[in-house]
Amino acid sequence: MDIKRKSVNKMHGIVIGSSTGGFYALKKIITSLPKGFSLPIMIAQHISPNSDNFMAKYFDGLSLVTVKEADEKEPILPGVVYIAPPNYHLLIEEDFTLTLSTEEKRNYARPSVDVLFESAAYAFGPKLIGVVLTGANNDGAKGLLAIKNFGGTTIVQNPKEAEAYVMPQAALETANPDFVLSLDEITKKLIELENLFRGESSNQ
Amino acid sequence: MNLYSDEHNLTVNLEIELLLEAIFQQYGYDFRNYSKAHVKRRLLSRLSTSGLKSISEMQHKVLHEPGFFDQLLRDLSINVTEMFRDPSFYLAIRKEIIPILKTYPFIKVWHAGCSTGEEVYSFAILLKEEGLYNRVQIYATDFNTNVLEIAKKGIYPINRIKEFTANYQQAGGRQSFSDYYMADYNSVIFDQSLKKNIVFAEHNLVTDSVFAEVNIIICRNVLIYFNRDLQDTVFNLFSDSLINGGFLCLGSKETIQFSSKAGLYETVNFQEKLYKKRIV
Numbered sequence: 001m002d003i004k005r006k007s008v009n010k011m012h013g014i015v016i017g018s019s020t021g022g023f024y025a026l027k028k029i030i031t032s033l034p035k036g037f038s039l040p041i042m043i044a045q046h047i048s049p050n051s052d053n054f055m056a057k058y059f060d061g062l063s064l065v066t067v068k069e070a071d072e073k074e075p076i077l078p079g080v081v082y083i084a085p086p087n088y089h090l091l092i093e094e095d096f097t098l099t100l101s102t103e104e105k106r107n108y109a110r111p112s113v114d115v116l117f118e119s120a121a122y123a124f125g126p127k128l129i130g131v132v133l134t135g136a137n138n139d140g141a142k143g144l145l146a147i148k149n150f151g152g153t154t155i156v157q158n159p160k161e162a163e164a165y166v167m168p169q170a171a172l173e174t175a176n177p178d179f180v181l182s183l184d185e186i187t188k189k190l191i192e193l194e195n196l197f198r199g200e201s202s203n204q
Numbered sequence: 205m206n207l208y209s210d211e212h213n214l215t216v217n218l219e220i221e222l223l224l225e226a227i228f229q230q231y232g233y234d235f236r237n238y239s240k241a242h243v244k245r246r247l248l249s250r251l252s253t254s255g256l257k258s259i260s261e262m263q264h265k266v267l268h269e270p271g272f273f274d275q276l277l278r279d280l281s282i283n284v285t286e287m288f289r290d291p292s293f294y295l296a297i298r299k300e301i302i303p304i305l306k307t308y309p310f311i312k313v314w315h316a317g318c319s320t321g322e323e324v325y326s327f328a329i330l331l332k333e334e335g336l337y338n339r340v341q342i343y344a345t346d347f348n349t350n351v352l353e354i355a356k357k358g359i360y361p362i363n364r365i366k367e368f369t370a371n372y373q374q375a376g377g378r379q380s381f382s383d384y385y386m387a388d389y390n391s392v393i394f395d396q397s398l399k400k401n402i403v404f405a406e407h408n409l410v411t412d413s414v415f416a417e418v419n420i421i422i423c424r425n426v427l428i429y430f431n432r433d434l435q436d437t438v439f440n441l442f443s444d445s446l447i448n449g450g451f452l453c454l455g456s457k458e459t460i461q462f463s464s465k466a467g468l469y470e471t472v473n474f475q476e477k478l479y480k481k482r483i484v
């Protein structure tokens with residue numbers, strides 16, 4: 001018997017997780033994205049619970065894409081970079097809106113990369129790109145595996161190049177990612193994939 | 205079936221919808237308009253530790269074992285809280301709301317979604333230091349009776365006191381924080397006199413109605429778990445419960461901006477999410 005149900009039309013998206021050293025790694029990637037880059041990017045960067053939204057404002061000033069702190073229930077727009085606020089988990093709804101949560105820390109972190117990645121895997125399915133960058137704990141490894149299981153593209157920063165190798169190393173071992181790359185290569189790969197997806201959707 | 209396919213994911217979503225319907229019909233708790241990502245996360249995490257095979261099995265268990273429902277209620281209501289959470293919020297209240305409250309002979313306060321009570325005792329301390337405590341009636345409500353029991357006791361683990369003290373000082377506290385509690389080996393108990401004007405009561409924001417007319421509503425980190433429609437329903441309830449000129453105080457990531465009730469309020473402090481119901 002066939003299932004009589006329409007699949008939802010999914011959009012393409014990118015999620016990035018980072019911790020120790022993440023500020024500079026993220027800065028490098030985000031500020032290198034070209035104007036008109038059309039994929040939304042959601043970021044969980046481990047950060048002190050009491051910090052303000054300095055990072056989003058600072059990146060926004062330096063970038064050709066829009067960077068902002070994620071607001072609860074806001075719709076995900078193409079080409080916008082959303083950063084999880086300090087002390088909140090960021091989750092992706094399957095209708096492509098954003099949810100914040102104050103539930104328990106995961107892997108000692110709030111925002112947690114796993115929480116973001118797992119919810120994103122359900123929402124975006126195979127159209128998701130997950131990136132784990134530098135960091136000093138295991139957060140993100142399970143989440144990246146979930147992305148992989150759902151057929152998404154997985155990228156890990158080369159642990160040898162990362163400021164802190166533990167997080168990319170754990171992701172590498174747990175999720176066996178599609179690509180292990182330097183920061184510069186990651187940026188290139190994201191731009192290349194964006195072009196590819198753009199081609200796909202204009203052929204439809 | 206591939207556990208990670210879109211098809212399977214949609215089946216899980218359907219199972220969750222049916223489970224929430226079953227919970228509503230049987231227990232009267234309505235989670236159908238909570239954030240779906242949040243509900244899914246909590247249920248799947250319970251599923252993975254429960255030994256059950258699917259959400260459908262969970263539905264069977266919840267319908268036949270009230271004890272298991274109690275467990276799910278705890279899972280779905282995030283109770284994480286702290287004293288003087290977001291100290292800048294309390295500073296803003298002291299500065300921008302207290303002077304106006306001081307002009308009233310009697311003040312009613314409603315903490316909606318008070319969890320284990322830390323927020324309520326924090327505000328009670330603030331009111332005391334501002335010389336208002338003897339003129340207040342505080343209603344502290346939550347839909348989860350387990351947390352209300354803890355709130356009523358006002359006893360907290362001692363290992364949290366360091367964080368609470370730091371928050372209190374940043375929140376403009378005027379005394380030594382230890383004046384407000386007594387410590388023993390592993391816990392602290394807050395001064396009984398703080399409880400004098402507090403009523404703790406069960407109240408469900410989704411299914412219960414207005415119970416009093418109040419001057420100030422503090423509802424923080426509750427609405428983020430609701431979808432926009434449900435937020436709107438609750439804003440409606442709040443608007444009916446507030447006197448004209450009364451204050452609505454939300455969590456730092458919550459806003460009334462996108463609600464159909466936005467027009468009823470003026471912003472007192474945008475950053476701290478303090479609003480005032482317009483006098484019409």
Ligand SMILES: C[S@@+](CC[C@H](N)C(=O)[O-])C[C@H]1O[C@@H](n2cnc3c(N)ncnc32)[C@H](O)[C@@H]1O
Nearest residue numbers: 281282285317319346347348408409410424425
């Ligand atoms: C994260 S706590 C917030 C505690 C406190 N207000 C704070 O900000 O620290 C959320 C609380 O909302 C309660 N809650 C969730 N849904 C509710 C509902 N429908 N009616 C009343 N309380 C609810 C939960 O039980 C939980 O205690």
